[in-house]
Amino acid sequence: MGVGRLLRWCLLHAAGVNLNPRTALTVPVGLSRAGAEHHQEVAMTSTAAVSMPSSEAEAVAAVTEQPFATVLAGGTLLVPQHTLGQVAVERAVWLGRAEMDGISRSNGRMTVGAAAPLAACTRLDAPIGPCAANIGDNEVKAQATIGGNICSPAPYGDLRGPLLALGAILRWADPDGTHTGGIADFAASGGARPGVLILDVAFAVPEAGSFVALRRHHTQSLTAMSVSAVRGANGAVTIAATGAAPDACRLYAAEAVLADGGSIADAAAASASDADPYDDVLASAAYRSRVLPVYVGRALEQLGE
Numbered sequence: 001m002g003v004g005r006l007l008r009w010c011l012l013h014a015a016g017v018n019l020n021p022r023t024a025l026t027v028p029v030g031l032s033r034a035g036a037e038h039h040q041e042v043a044m045t046s047t048a049a050v051s052m053p054s055s056e057a058e059a060v061a062a063v064t065e066q067p068f069a070t071v072l073a074g075g076t077l078l079v080p081q082h083t084l085g086q087v088a089v090e091r092a093v094w095l096g097r098a099e100m101d102g103i104s105r106s107n108g109r110m111t112v113g114a115a116a117p118l119a120a121c122t123r124l125d126a127p128i129g130p131c132a133a134n135i136g137d138n139e140v141k142a143q144a145t146i147g148g149n150i151c152s153p154a155p156y157g158d159l160r161g162p163l164l165a166l167g168a169i170l171r172w173a174d175p176d177g178t179h180t181g182g183i184a185d186f187a188a189s190g191g192a193r194p195g196v197l198i199l200d201v202a203f204a205v206p207e208a209g210s211f212v213a214l215r216r217h218h219t220q221s222l223t224a225m226s227v228s229a230v231r232g233a234n235g236a237v238t239i240a241a242t243g244a245a246p247d248a249c250r251l252y253a254a255e256a257v258l259a260d261g262g263s264i265a266d267a268a269a270a271s272a273s274d275a276d277p278y279d280d281v282l283a284s285a286a287y288r289s290r291v292l293p294v295y296v297g298r299a300l301e302q303l304g305e
């Protein structure tokens, strides 16, 4: 069974087409211990298997038990990478049936399941909603998940910017148990790799949020730079950018200017000190340097600072 067929099946599933996996995919019953004990398995390639847990607990067990499995969420990045031979996947765990796609709000906090599709995230307030809306086309948004986006390396992973600005807390499982921490903590722990499963992401609902992005006018183009700003319940403003440095970064100096009562223009000018501009196919370092203060200014104006 090729991964292309799996992706087509996933896309049809996301579109609401009721496909029976037993007829749509080969089911090598008893192929692995995990599959025999917990859930169905389907062949991904002749040497890899995709298991389909039906709960978060099953997903954790399937990902973290030996041999560690690779998480397959929407597959919009992993499947092409696998097809092109850029990543080796021996065992994959598909989250499409793990019921990890809920979005809930309670006591002023929003919790988003790792398998929530970007299409659902577009309905959230800024900066998450407009950032999710800015990613790919409708097909990508229907299939791709917030957990997959967090784990996608730059120039992907647009949502890491808004989540940094929001001070979002991830919950993830690995063979040592369940952990919580920010985006930077997750990266410092080793980030996305076989044996690690992000479960959900939570953040305090901000008083206000804004999102400004630099991209070309084509639904499939990638975001060269974005700035997310958030005003929390205590009135403090936090700002984060993607594309200003090799990975998403907080703009602490600009935040400090605002905290000291400085103007938007002063905060925008200060943003350069947290940036590390770089050249790639999307934009030059010089261009990024010029655009960052402009976008910080626009994000703060949107925020009503």
Ligand SMILES: Cc1cc2nc3c(=O)[nH]c(=O)nc-3n(C[C@H](O)[C@H](O)[C@H](O)COP(=O)(O)OP(=O)(O)OC[C@H]3O[C@@H](n4cnc5c(N)ncnc54)[C@H](O)[C@@H]3O)c2cc1C
Binding pocket: 070, 071, 072, 073, 074, 075, 076, 077, 078, 079, 114, 115, 118, 134, 135, 136, 137, 140, 143, 144, 145, 146, 147, 148, 149, 150, 151, 152, 155, 156, 157, 158, 159, 192, 193, 196, 197, 198, 199, 220, 221, 222, 223
């Ligand atoms: C046409 C097109 C346009 C795109 N445009 C953009 C764009 O503008 N901006 C952008 O940021 N990205 C873009 N992408 C990249 C990608 O689609 C997104 O980043 C998407 O959100 C990835 O999510 P996914 O669920 O499909 O992840 P997958 O492809 O399933 O997985 C991606 C990686 O994350 C890991 N992973 C997934 N979920 C979890 C989890 N819960 N726990 C641990 N690891 C996990 C996988 O193992 C894999 O390493 C685009 C892709 C395409 C095909």
